[in-house]
Amino acid sequence: MKRIDWSKAVLAALLYGREDLRLENIPDPTPPGPGEVVIEVKAATTCGTDLKVWRSGGHAKMLKPPTLFGHEAAGRIVAVGEKVTNWQVGDRVVANNSAPCRNCFFCQRQEYSLCSNLTWNNGTFAEYLKIPAPIVAQNLLPIPDNLSDELAAMTEPLACVLHGIARSNLKPQDKVVVLGDGAIGLMFVAKLAFDCSVEVLLFGGHDQRLEIGQKFGAAQTFNYRQQPDIPLVVKQFTNGWGADVVIEATGIPKVWETAIACARPGGTVNLFGGCPRDTTITVNTQQLHYSELTLKGVFHNTPEFVKKALELLASQKIPFELLISKRCPLKDLEQVFWEMQARQVLKVALIP
Numbered sequence: 001m002k003r004i005d006w007s008k009a010v011l012a013a014l015l016y017g018r019e020d021l022r023l024e025n026i027p028d029p030t031p032p033g034p035g036e037v038v039i040e041v042k043a044a045t046t047c048g049t050d051l052k053v054w055r056s057g058g059h060a061k062m063l064k065p066p067t068l069f070g071h072e073a074a075g076r077i078v079a080v081g082e083k084v085t086n087w088q089v090g091d092r093v094v095a096n097n098s099a100p101c102r103n104c105f106f107c108q109r110q111e112y113s114l115c116s117n118l119t120w121n122n123g124t125f126a127e128y129l130k131i132p133a134p135i136v137a138q139n140l141l142p143i144p145d146n147l148s149d150e151l152a153a154m155t156e157p158l159a160c161v162l163h164g165i166a167r168s169n170l171k172p173q174d175k176v177v178v179l180g181d182g183a184i185g186l187m188f189v190a191k192l193a194f195d196c197s198v199e200v201l202l203f204g205g206h207d208q209r210l211e212i213g214q215k216f217g218a219a220q221t222f223n224y225r226q227q228p229d230i231p232l233v234v235k236q237f238t239n240g241w242g243a244d245v246v247i248e249a250t251g252i253p254k255v256w257e258t259a260i261a262c263a264r265p266g267g268t269v270n271l272f273g274g275c276p277r278d279t280t281i282t283v284n285t286q287q288l289h290y291s292e293l294t295l296k297g298v299f300h301n302t303p304e305f306v307k308k309a310l311e312l313l314a315s316q317k318i319p320f321e322l323l324i325s326k327r328c329p330l331k332d333l334e335q336v337f338w339e340m341q342a343r344q345v346l347k348v349a350l351i352p
Contacts, residue, residue, distance in 0.1 A: 011352065012126035013333055015069040018057030021334050028128060032081035035133025037140070039075035039093060043149035044124040044350045045324070047072055047157055048182045049274070051340045052251065056276065061120070062097070068123030070350075071097035074143055074152035075129065084136060094152045095131045096139035096159065096306045097121050112302040113163065124153075125333055127352045138303050144314040150327070150349035151313050151320055158309035158320075159301035161187040165196065166305070167298045168245050169268040172197040175238050177262050178218075179230070180249030180273060181209035183323050183347045186216060188247050188272075190318045193217025198245075201237060203230055206343055212322050231261040238264065247272055253279045260284075265291040272298050323347045 009025035016022060029038050050070060053059045062071070074094045080087055087093070100107050100115035107115050119134040131140060143152045161184060170176070170192075178188050181204025193200050194217055202213040202221045210221040220237060227233050234243055242264035248256055251273030260283060263269050287293065301309075313320060325345035328336055330352045339345045 010127040011330060012123060013069045013330070014066055015054065015057070015063070016066045019054060019337075020057065020065075021054060021069065021337060023331065023333060026126075029130040032079050032084075032130060033133070034082045035084060035136055036081040037077050037084060037087055037093075037131050037136055038079040039073075039095070039129050039131060040078045041073050041075045041124060041126060041129050041352050042092075043075075043153045044070050044073040044126075044330075044352070045150060045153040046070075046336060046340060046345075046348045046350070048184055048251075051337065052274070052276075054337050055341070061118075063120065063122050068126065070125035071122055072153045072156050073124035073129060074149040074155075078128070081133075087136070087140070092143040092149070092152075094141055094143055094155045094310060095121070095129075095135055096156050096301070096303075097124075097135075098300065099132070099134035099138040099303070101134070102138075113300040118300075125330060125350060127330070139306050141307065141310050143310075146316070147310075147314045150324060152310065153349070154320060154323070154347070155306060155310045155313060156301065157184060158187055158191075158313065159305040160184070161191060162305040162308050162312070163301045164188065164247065164270055164272045164298045165191055167296055168247065168270045169294065170196055170198060170245055174198045174244035175201065176245045176247065177201045177203065177234055177243040177259075178213075178247045178249060179203050179255055179259055179262075181206055181213060182249065184272070185247075185249035186212055186323060186346075187320075188249060189213050189218050190216035190320065191312070193219075194318050201234065201243070203227070209346060212346075215319065215322060230258050234262040241265070243267060245270065249273050251275050253281050256281045257283075260287070260293065260295065263291075263293055265293075267291075268294040268296065270296050270298055274299070324349050327351055 100112040101117035104116040202218040248259040327349045
């Protein structure tokens, strides 16, 4: 068994506030307690949620600064705690950033993403990461030999997308609109187009990302900067009705309103993108009532979809590697966030 010299410092990213991200030397993770493991991070990927948290300086549920930062990673186990029986040093693993309690009101109804006592884990932008016991028990998975660390690290966001698709009332041959060409929006396009027998229309603001959407199978892509009336465009491609399903993947309140306007009578609008705290939207009550619209807020993932996400990545039937703009050492993390802010990169794989 390899032993870590716990007296030595390791490099990790800490978020102190709005756009205040610092790489610091911190003590190695405390030797794992009962049920816990420590992994050596081999690849950590950036995420649109990370960007929003960096911009705002916090997150309503997942973290409060100052705190270790990052939530997508894959690595190798270097230490196991007592009562850990299914894992050993050297195993390649990916850990979700949360696990439900299995006991609360929502867990009893199998609504695990709403768990009142979710165990959160942040700190993937680091050399080592401790995995809490509830996550080890429920959401720590072995990485198949054919899957790279950087692709395995994308298990968490893909699990969220699979959860979102499952909540979207999809039917074969539906016309689906995706608003947003970030990594999450493009993951929606990839899964919908490859696996769900639907026609996908993608709207975004970045031509290179829209090209990735085409490679993922979008039937039509549109740069919203050249399409000032998105609902009108949608109706032109849906015989005047609107989309069967609309998925909002930007987290911008105005785009939530646009999403609702794009739906046909009887349609479903998946308001997936998380908006800034305390923002509101305006809904036309007549349209909502007489058109029998279904508006759904969808958040996070569940253990079921974490497993399915890793299986989908390992199947290699979708070229998710197109989402990785580049690979960088951990020391370049702050610059990476400025590049994300400027939409110069999509996802970046940080290699500690």
